[in-house]
Amino acid sequence: MATDVTNEAPRVGVFVCFCGSNIGGTVDVKSVAEYAKTLPGVAYATSNLYTCAEDGLQNIKSAIKENKLNRVVVASCTPRTHAPLFQATCEEAGLNKYLFTFVNLREHCSWVHMKEKEAATQKAKDLVRMGVARAKLLSPQEEPRIPVEKSALVIGGGVAGMTAALSLAKMGFPVHIVEKEKELGGFVRNLNNLYVTTRDAMETIRPLINQVTSNPKIKVYLSSKVSDVYGYVGNFDIKIKTGDQEVKTKVGAIVVATGAIEYTKDSLYGYNVYKNVITLTEFELMCKAKTLPKVQRVAFIQCAGSRGQDKSYCSRICCNVAIKNAINIAENYGNMLGQSQELGKAIQEVPVEQKAPTEVLERRRRRRGRGEGDEGVADEAKFGPGESIEVTIFNRDIMSYGLDHELTFNKAREKRVRFVRYIAEHRPEVIMKGDQLTIKYFHETLKVEREMPVDLVILSTPLVSPPDQEQLSKMLKVPIGQDGFFLEAHVKLRPVDFATDGIYVCGTAKGPADITEAIDQAEGAASRAAIPLMKGYVQAEAIMAKVDQDVCSGCGTCIEVCPYGAIVKNDKGLAEVIAAACKGCGCCGASCPEGAITMTNYSDIQLVSEVLAALKEAI
Amino acid sequence: MADASFNPKIIGFMCNWCSYAGADLCGVSRYQYPPNLRVARVMCSTRIPPHIVMRVLAEGADGVMLGGCHLGDCHYISGNYFTVKRFDLMKKLIQAAGLEPGRIRLEWVSASEGEKFSKVVTSFTNEIKALGPTPVKSNPQIKKNLLAAEKAAKNFRLTALTSKEYVIETKGNVYGKKTDEATLKALVERTADEEYERALILTLTVDKSQSVKDLAGAMNVPTDRVLEHIVELRKNNLIAMEHGHGLTPTYKAIIIGGE
Numbered sequence: 001m002a003t004d005v006t007n008e009a010p011r012v013g014v015f016v017c018f019c020g021s022n023i024g025g026t027v028d029v030k031s032v033a034e035y036a037k038t039l040p041g042v043a044y045a046t047s048n049l050y051t052c053a054e055d056g057l058q059n060i061k062s063a064i065k066e067n068k069l070n071r072v073v074v075a076s077c078t079p080r081t082h083a084p085l086f087q088a089t090c091e092e093a094g095l096n097k098y099l100f101t102f103v104n105l106r107e108h109c110s111w112v113h114m115k116e117k118e119a120a121t122q123k124a125k126d127l128v129r130m131g132v133a134r135a136k137l138l139s140p141q142e143e144p145r146i147p148v149e150k151s152a153l154v155i156g157g158g159v160a161g162m163t164a165a166l167s168l169a170k171m172g173f174p175v176h177i178v179e180k181e182k183e184l185g186g187f188v189r190n191l192n193n194l195y196v197t198t199r200d201a202m203e204t205i206r207p208l209i210n211q212v213t214s215n216p217k218i219k220v221y222l223s224s225k226v227s228d229v230y231g232y233v234g235n236f237d238i239k240i241k242t243g244d245q246e247v248k249t250k251v252g253a254i255v256v257a258t259g260a261i262e263y264t265k266d267s268l269y270g271y272n273v274y275k276n277v278i279t280l281t282e283f284e285l286m287c288k289a290k291t292l293p294k295v296q297r298v299a300f301i302q303c304a305g306s307r308g309q310d311k312s313y314c315s316r317i318c319c320n321v322a323i324k325n326a327i328n329i330a331e332n333y334g335n336m337l338g339q340s341q342e343l344g345k346a347i348q349e350v351p352v353e354q355k356a357p358t359e360v361l362e363r364r365r366r367r368r369g370r371g372e373g374d375e376g377v378a379d380e381a382k383f384g385p386g387e388s389i390e391v392t393i394f395n396r397d398i399m400s401y402g403l404d405h406e407l408t409f410n411k412a413r414e415k416r417v418r419f420v421r422y423i424a425e426h427r428p429e430v431i432m433k434g435d436q437l438t439i440k441y442f443h444e445t446l447k448v449e450r451e452m453p454v455d456l457v458i459l460s461t462p463l464v465s466p467p468d469q470e471q472l473s474k475m476l477k478v479p480i481g482q483d484g485f486f487l488e489a490h491v492k493l494r495p496v497d498f499a500t501d502g503i504y505v506c507g508t509a510k511g512p513a514d515i516t517e518a519i520d521q522a523e524g525a526a527s528r529a530a531i532p533l534m535k536g537y538v539q540a541e542a543i544m545a546k547v548d549q550d551v552c553s554g555c556g557t558c559i560e561v562c563p564y565g566a567i568v569k570n571d572k573g574l575a576e577v578i579a580a581a582c583k584g585c586g587c588c589g590a591s592c593p594e595g596a597i598t599m600t601n602y603s604d605i606q607l608v609s610e611v612l613a614a615l616k617e618a619i
Numbered sequence: 620m621a622d623a624s625f626n627p628k629i630i631g632f633m634c635n636w637c638s639y640a641g642a643d644l645c646g647v648s649r650y651q652y653p654p655n656l657r658v659a660r661v662m663c664s665t666r667i668p669p670h671i672v673m674r675v676l677a678e679g680a681d682g683v684m685l686g687g688c689h690l691g692d693c694h695y696i697s698g699n700y701f702t703v704k705r706f707d708l709m710k711k712l713i714q715a716a717g718l719e720p721g722r723i724r725l726e727w728v729s730a731s732e733g734e735k736f737s738k739v740v741t742s743f744t745n746e747i748k749a750l751g752p753t754p755v756k757s758n759p760q761i762k763k764n765l766l767a768a769e770k771a772a773k774n775f776r777l778t779a780l781t782s783k784e785y786v787i788e789t790k791g792n793v794y795g796k797k798t799d800e801a802t803l804k805a806l807v808e809r810t811a812d813e814e815y816e817r818a819l820i821l822t823l824t825v826d827k828s829q830s831v832k833d834l835a836g837a838m839n840v841p842t843d844r845v846l847e848h849i850v851e852l853r854k855n856n857l858i859a860m861e862h863g864h865g866l867t868p869t870y871k872a873i874i875i876g877g878e
Binding site for chain 2: 078079080104106107108109111112113114115116119120122123126127130134473474477479480481482487499500543555556557560561563564583584585586587589590591592593594595599602604607608610611612614615
């Protein structure tokens with residue numbers, strides 16, 4: 001049970017973290033801890049190599065007990081990632097978590113003043129002084145418990161969305177899945193086959209679709225859109241626009257799996273200028289529809305529009321997709337034109353995962369001039385000049401990440417797919433020479449300009465976020481990163497959470513990913529979303545407005561400004577806050593003409609004391 | 620003029636969801652900026668009432684920076700629209716107090732704009748360096764003015780007006796009647812001037828009883844306007860008339876309770 005410290009004189013404990021050399025390399029951590037000891041109200045101060053490590057946390061707990069600390073200041077990284085950990089540690093030692101204050105010496109000091117060690121140390125002392133001033137005025141708070149609606153909304157019916165929905169449904173929660181297209185499947189609907197399997201892509205994911213549509217817990221809304229979201233973790237009011245109807249429902253958690261689309265731009269390498277310049281996805285669609293042109297020379301251009309051309313990032317998946325298609329073409333183009341019943345038959349005969357290791361060994365043997373693999377000979381015979389199709393992949397560097405894909409890359413080379421490297425400064429050009437589509441390129445190894453007549457150019461353009469992403473981001477109040485994809489709460493520690501509680505993200509909505517990764521993320525997002533749903537309640541942060549009934553005049557300004565309708569007039573005609581609805585933004589606090597509203601944990605006096613402490617001349 | 624040894628103290632109020640997170644990303648990405656900023660984290664930029672900023676400036680901050688989410692992206696739906704209105708009032712008040720308006724700044728930095736954070740902090744620090752140290756320390760009158768501005772910012776009429784400005788503009792008043800931006804802005808500015816002058820009269824008459832003429836001289840405001848304020852202040856029992864100096868009445872602020 002937490003001890004009541006309201007009437008005790010403040011005894012602040014300050015824990016300054018080296019964070020290895022992250023803070024310690026710039027800030028003189030020891031002197032900051034020594035300085036903290038001199039501050040009025042500080043009963044204990046120390047430094048730790050890693051305050052967040054087990055011994056650092058133990059140190060906090062024992063110091064609270066031994067020194068009768070009633071306030072704790074940790075000066076280390078950012079509260080946005082580590083506050084919950086230290087707050088839990090305080091609670092373990094019997095101290096209410098609202099008696100804890102975070103001082104950010106890493107993101108806001110050592111990492112941004114790396115070349116100014118003295119000034120950074122001075123700033124660190126100021127920041128600690130501010131933290132101590134704030135800590136002394138903190139008081140314990142009780143968190144309200146808010147019941148959770150035990151159901152979920154999944155936005156997007158692609159592989160990620162379906163996987164997340166199925167996971168949640170299997171845990172027993174009703175799930176609403178909203179897909180804007182008229183059928184489930186997402187981006188996979190555009191694809192021919194999926195890497196190592198040669199089956200039709202939609203057939204591969206058909207079992208998943210069937211499970212989703214037949215699960216009684218899952219309600220699928222096709223050709224539908226989420227038109228409004230209002231509320232907070234555990235209690236989202238949702239409106240779904242489906243046809244002419246608007247369905248209203250309530251869910252406890254939201255999983256965003258809205259996917260991505262392929263980037264295209266007119267005149268990018270002659271796209272939409274020359275016939276036979278198409279994108280990877282258009283190629284796959286043509287494979288599916290069996291509308292490929294009969295050609296002899298195919299060229300892929302990797303990183304078309306990405307990695308500094310139009311988009312700054314690497315789209316990650318295109319190397320593997322281009323290699324997959326290059327092998328399909330090299331092995332099987334005749335069949336792909338529409339004469340065969342079964343797509344990619346040749347690959348099926350030689351499953352890559354079984355065959356590849358032998359092939360690699362063969363290849364190495366051949367390179368060393370020893371032995372002769374049958375396959376090598378067969379390849380040459382099959383793909384002699386004039387007899388078959390030539391495939392070239394223009395690339396900056398091939399990143400065939402993943403265990404199988406490096407082998408697939410080797411296989412492509414076995415199949416005589418040519419890999420021609422270019423550098424960013426010398427991107428190839430697609431030109432029309434006479435009536436011959438031609439790629440003009442600078443051969444990086446030979447250092448010469450060359451020209452290659454081709455019949456079909458396939459551009460590996462990056463995945464980009466869909467155009468309605470921004471609208472959704474505003475509706476959900478979740479951020480979009482610099483590359484246009486949804487931004488997770490923390491790139492390493494919270495990869496499928498949004499900073500907003502109760503909303504999660506998976507699949508290509510947060511960046512290019514292949515199906516395996518999308519499924520991993522979807523399972524992750526589903527299990528994260530299940531935490532509040534399983535628990536049945538959420539503990540709201542005790543950062544909220546409180547109205548002093550003796551000061552309030554009932555003017556109603558707060559009621560008008562509150563974005564959540566969380567303030568009502570009580571029977572005395574005075575303002576009263578509904579704890580479960582208050583989000584703690586502080587708009588009413590700053591708006592109250594009578595100064596009757598206090599924001600718990602962010603009161604005027606706490607804020608003013610904190611910043612005025614910064615203005616005191618340092619000792 | 621800019622003094623190389625001048626090391627300004629700049630206070631930042633950053634919202635938890637965007638600008639504080641942007642500052643975090645700035646650190647993670649190792650974008651550097653001058654070490655003059657001291658940040659206090661708040662949940663939303665709308666949390667910062669103008670009176671706190673007046674106080675911070677009165678106490679000697681060389682600059683104050685408010686950071687919020689981009690308009691339309693506020694974590695709390697509409698908080699930063701209120702911030703815009705409050706910030707306009709802050710500008711108005713510090714100018715009335717005789718402080719350069721460039722000493723306060725409002726910036727929208729999203730959680731993904733780490734580089735932008737370093738850029739705005741660097742440029743603001745340079746601007747403050749160019750302005751030189753706050754005149755508060757060298758000129759006690761400006762400190763008094765700012766404390767009057769703090770008092771004005773706590774005034775009922777001015778607070779209610781600035782807080783409802785956005786609501787009246789977008790949704791209308793309790794009767795559903797909307798008022799356009801320019802009219803409201805003019806109204807707020809007029810109210811700010813009046814309340815600032817009244818607060819200043821009260822500040823100037825705390826220690827010493829003063830005549831209308833003295834006050835008009837000290838405040839550089841016409842005597843009839845000062846008298847109007849005094850009539851209003853007397854109605855509200857905030858100032859008392861005294862006859863210490865012959866026929867000319869003087870006025871002294873009424874202090875209830877005490878600070």
